[in-house]
Amino acid sequence: MATTPEIAPNLVRVSHQDAKTFAISLLTASGVSARNAEITASALVQADSRGVESHGILRLPSYLARVRNGVLDPVAEPTLTHITPVVAQVDGHNGFGFPAAHLGMDTAIAMARVFGIGMVSVKHSNHFGMSAWIVKQAVEADMMSLVFTNSSPALPVWGGREKMMGVSPIACGAPGGKGKDAKPFILDMAPSVAARGKIHKALRRGEKIPADWALDGEGKQTDDPAKALEGVMLPMGGPKGSALAIMMDVFSGVLSGSAFAGGVTGPYDMSKPGDVGHFFVAIKPDLFMNLDEFKNRMDILYQKVVKGEKMHGVDRIYFPGEIEQLSEEQRLKDGIPYAKEEIDVLNAEAEKLGVDKIPLME
Template sequence: MDDSGVQAPKINVHSTEAQHFVEAVLKGNGVPPENAAVIARCLVQADLRGVDTHGINRIPSYMARIRQGVLNAIDSPTLNQITPAVAQVDGNNTFGFLGAHMGMQRAIEMAQIYGIGMVSVKHSNHFGMSAWVVQQAIDAGMMSLVFTNSSPALPVWGGKEKLMGVSPIACGAPAGKEKPFILDMAPSVAARGKIYKAKRRGEKIPSDWALDAEGRQTDDPSAALEGVMLPMGGPKGSALSIMMDVFSGVLSGSAFAGHVTNPYDPSKPADVGHFLVAIKPDLFMSLEDFKDRMDFLYKRVVGCEKMAGVERIYMPGEIEQETEQRRLKEGIPYVQAEIDALNEEADRVGVGRLEVMQ
C-alpha cells in the first residue's frame, strides 16, 4: 500500500524473462552459469507458485551478502558419501539452493538403488521455498522429506526470546492421474518472509502473527521484525521448530540453538543445515498400486463433505499448483518498488533491466 492506504498496482513479468534476468544478475556477481541457472529456476518457481516471499525479490539481500563477503558466489558444494544410502553435502557457504539440489539429486540416485536415500547438508545458506526440493523428488517419481533450520525468530513455548527458526517442514508424494501431495509449512502462524514482504510493500500484517519488542501483538511489520513470530498451535509449533533444529542443525554439524545467521544480516556466514530424504514409492507394492492409492486419497480429500461456507477443498500443494499454471500464462505480479530494487542490482553489474509485460 502507499501512504494513502491504496494497494500498490501490480506489474506482471513473464517467468522466462524473470529466469533470464536473475541468471544475468547472478553471473554478474561471479556465480558460475550452471549454478546461476539452478538458483534462478528455484526462485522463479516460488514466484510462479505464489510464494512471493521466497522468489526473485530475495536477490537484493543475497547480492548484499556476496558484496559483504559472507556468501560464497564462486564455488560449488561438495559431496561426501558416508554409506551406500547416506551422504553429506558441504555447502561451502554457497547458495542454499545448490547444496539442497545436489543433496536431493544424490538422495534420489541412492533411493533408486536402495529404496531410500538420506543426505545431510552443512555450511549452507537459505534455500528459499522448500516445495521446490520436494518437486525435484516428485519429478523423479520419489516421495521425500525436506527439513531445514533457520535463523532465530520464534520463542520456544514459555519463553520470550528468539531462539528457534521459522523452519519449514516439507514432504511430498507423486500420484497417478491426480495432483501430487506437496506439504510445505512453517511452524509459525505465518512465514517470516510474509512480514518482510509486507514491510517491503508498505502493508499491515494480521495482529496474531507476531509480537513487538515489548511482547504486544502488532500489525506493523517493522515492529514485528523487532519482536518475535508466534508458533502455530502453541507448544506444538514450538516442538516442530525444535525438531527441525535437531535434524537439520545438530545432526549435520551446522549452526543450531539460535546461532544461524539471518539471511538479511550481511555480517557473517549463515551456516544453515538441511536434512533430505528420498523414498522409492514402490517398496511395498507395485508403482501402479501406489499411484492408484494416492489418486483415491486425493479424491477422498477433495470430495469429502464441506463445512458451512466452504466452496472447495484442496489437497496440500494444489492451490500453489493452480497458481503456477495461471502465472505461467499471465505473468508473475510484482510492485514497482520490487522492480526498482531488482533493476538496481542489474545496474550494479551492468546487465539488462527487468522487462515487464505490456
C-alpha cells in the first residue's frame, strides 16, 4: 500500500483541486470572470504541482494587491486581431496575463492546424506565471511551440551595473513519444542563474539563497534574499544570459508595442500597469512526416538522452521538463506542500475577500 511521503514539520499539504478551487474563489471575489479565473487558477496550480512554487498560488496576494491599487484591471477581456492568416495580435487591456496568454497560444494553435504555423504577439498584458503551462497547452494539442515574454528590470546587461533587462523566461516544447509513458520536451528557463521568483519564495520561507544568484545593492554577492531583491540578478553564462534577456525584450516588447528596455512594471510593484509583452509560435510537427513518425523520432531522442553514459555521481539523466512532470504526477496523488506561513498569507487574503480558507489535507 502506498504511503504519503513525509514532509518537513513546517509544511502542510493541499490537494491540487482544493488549491485550484481556492484560487478561483479569490479571483472571482476580486471581479475576475469565471472563465478567466479558471484559466488563471489552473496555470498557478500547475506551477505548484510541477514544483515551481515560485510561480504558483502564492503569487495571488501580489496580483490582487495590484487590483486593489488600480493598476491591474480584473474585468478586462483580451481582444484578438488577425493580421495575416498566420499572424495575429492579442491586446490584454491591462488584465490578468493568463487569459491573454491562453488566447494567444490557442489562436496560434488554430492557425498552425490549418497553415502549419501560427504566430501571435500579445501587448498590454501582465505577468502570466510559469511559461511551461503555455508550452503544455501546445503539447496537449500535438504542437511544437515557442513561448517568450519580457518582464520588469532585474538584470544588468553584460558590462553594466543597473537593472535594465527582465529575468524573462525562454520556453519551448514538442510532443513526446507515443504511449502513456511518453515524455514531452518542455524547456522553461530564465536567462539568469535563477528565477527572481525563487528569491521571493526564499524570503517568504526565511531561507538563504546560493551566493552566486544575485548581487546586493552595493554590488556584492549575497545569500540574503532581502538584500538580493535590493540589488540585481546575475545572468547565466555572463554575456550569453544577458543576450538572451535582450532577445526576450526584442520579440516580446519591441515587436508587440508593449514596454521594453526597463519599462515593464513587475507584479510586486503597485505604481503603474505592467504593460508586459509576449510572443508565441505554434508549429505543426507533421509538416515533413506523419505525426506517428515524428513521435517515434522524439521517443528515440528521449531514450538516447536518458540512457546515455552518466558522469560520476549522477544517478539518472532527465529529459528537459521530466523532473517537473514526475513532480506533477506525485503531487496530484499526494498533494502540494506549502509552508504554514504561506498558508497564513493565503488565508489572510481569503479573510479580506470574505471567502473560505484553503482546506488542508489530513
